[in-house]
Amino acid sequence: MRLTTKGRYAVTAMIDLSLNQGHGPVTLRSISQNQGISLSYLEQLFAKMRKSGLISGTRGPGGGYILNRDVDRISIADIVVAVDEPLDITECAGREDCQDGRRCLSHGLWSELSDQLYGFLAGISLGELMRQSGLTRIREESRQVEVPSLADTA
């Protein structure tokens, strides 16, 4: 599964794209500036997502990226899989042979965990995340006041 900054960057960038695509294509430059992610690194991530069919790019002035599907029809799993490759955390990739050609003692566990993980991420759409962070976003847009209201930790 390999849940790392890469996947986080991709999801964060896609949320940014969702929030801004109302005005037409969104440039990587703007995402880079908004989210503090290296432009070239974004290019690599977006290349993968484009190849996965999640987004389309248009060149030239006024160009940028747009989502190919509705925000509610793109899941977080789609994004993570696109940039991070597998969402299967078994070492054997399902072949049940990671220990000297045989199934290792913990295969069943990782297999089940992979399913759980996928189920969770596939069940959340970009749209949901976008709307959640919308509030935060709008405020920052108007004036950057500290936002202490995000207490889902409570």
Added chain:
Amino acid sequence: MRLTTKGRYAVTAMIDLSLNQGHGPVTLRSISQNQGISLSYLEQLFAKMRKSGLISGTRGPGGGYILNRDVDRISIADIVVAVDEPLDITECAGREDCQDGRRCLSHGLWSELSDQLYGFLAGISLGELMRQSGLTRIREESRQVEVPSLADTA
């Protein structure tokens, strides 16, 4: 979270330990041979688990490792956390500051996913996994001498 071979090794090794501790302490040498994991690497993993209080080691002939708690009171989360460090996959480690001092757009997602992940792994005990893989193992158990089926040389 960083679910990698390291965590898999640790869990696999702990299942092996569970299955064999009936006869007293289990040596890393035997686990190394059974599971095909480097002895020195096992030592490093077991050092961490010892420091986490999951196991105890006794030196000298007849020595080895034993579990400090009942197999049903050790969760997979305990093991993974012990060797793999965090089960929190947020970049900010809960501080909500990973993007330029502020909470990034996807923080909520990773936070929730961490909880799910932890919940799942904390809900599975070593005992359950041990009993699941028990069938495979019992045959080998009856034969105390060399285990040809798992031998590296075959």
Added chain:
DNA sequence: CAATAACCGAGTAATATAGTTGGTTATTGA
């Protein structure tokens, strides 16, 4: 006292991530 086996620190090799550099297309609009 010699074999065993945990314990320890420092190293190395391979791999992956994160990011850089230096381009080339394609599109726009001045």
Added chain:
DNA sequence: TCAATAACCAACTATATTACTCGGTTATTG
């Protein structure tokens, strides 16, 4: 026509982590 824009692309580097090795030192047993 031309310059600016922005996607697109390949290859490279730097860093971190994983997985593993090496060379020991304790402690315990018979």
